[in-house]
Amino acid sequence: MxxxxxxxxxxxxxxxxxxxxxxxxxxxxxxxxxxxxxxxxxxxxxxxxxxxxxxxxxxxxxxxxxxxxxxxxxxxxxxxxxxxxxxxxxxxxxxxxxLSFTTPIYDMFRVYEIWDTMIAKEKSTFYEVIYAILIDRWTRSSTPLHCMAHSLNPRYYSNEWLNEVPNCLAPHRDAEISVERNKCLRSIFLLMRRER
Known part of the structure; x- marks a missing residue:
């Protein structure tokens, strides 16, 4: 549809x-x-x-x-x-x-892009402190669903994004992300089975 x-x-x-x-x-x-x-x-x-x-x-x-x-x-x-x-x-x-069912997904993509940009561009003398705060907040708000949405963001498969950093990999080629995505899928499937 x-x-x-x-x-x-x-x-x-x-x-x-x-x-x-x-x-x-x-x-x-x-x-x-x-x-x-x-x-x-x-x-x-x-x-x-x-x-x-x-x-x-x-x-x-x-x-x-x-x-x-x-x-x-x-x-x-x-x-x-x-x-x-x-x-x-x-x-x-x-x-x-x-729009009713995709808006939350779209909004989630936008939030992840903002976090990613903030972490990548912050280069001040307070970098370590700011980085630690951002990572702490990121970790607390990170759920399996958030991780899954992040790994499915089309932006991270585009040539423009992949060429920004040397040796950058698309999420499906990154071993760590693939492992985490598989864990997330297993968690989601287990939750779905329990709901039945």
Missing amino acids: AGDVGDDAIFIRNFIMNHSMRLVLFNAYVTLKLLAIAETLFTSVITMLKRFKLIKRGLQAMVISEEWCSYKEYDISKATKVKEVILNDSWWDKVDYI
Whole structure:
């Protein structure tokens, strides 16, 4: 479901963004811009769906406007599909559903990125003290679920992140992380069995 909804959103974004007249029409109805995203990253698709939610009314007003009706003749089949998706309440219900269960995961990714950046960039004379405090807080708030989410963050599999530090490994290639992830999976499965 998430893949189909994400594909629809990407299709709509590309249809609007890839032609100047459609973009002018979009800008007449919507004050926020459509975001350019990396189509394969979980967090990018969620970010795009959040933006779509914010601009829903503007998109709907655009596709029922006279300008849309007179302009759609340039690419009738794609324009029809865009209009059908944007006016489809069931599609928007799916967007709401996806955002409702992915927002906590997305937020967790953001928290881990902030912690990681703070630890990596702090180079003051108080580095050791700050580092110890951050690690202490990190350790206290670290649960198996947090660790699992962290190891699944698409950022840590990107070439950009992997090339920042020499000999950096993606989580699935790092032995220590793999061991911890397997422990986490076992814990989660045991908890799930107990709940039955």
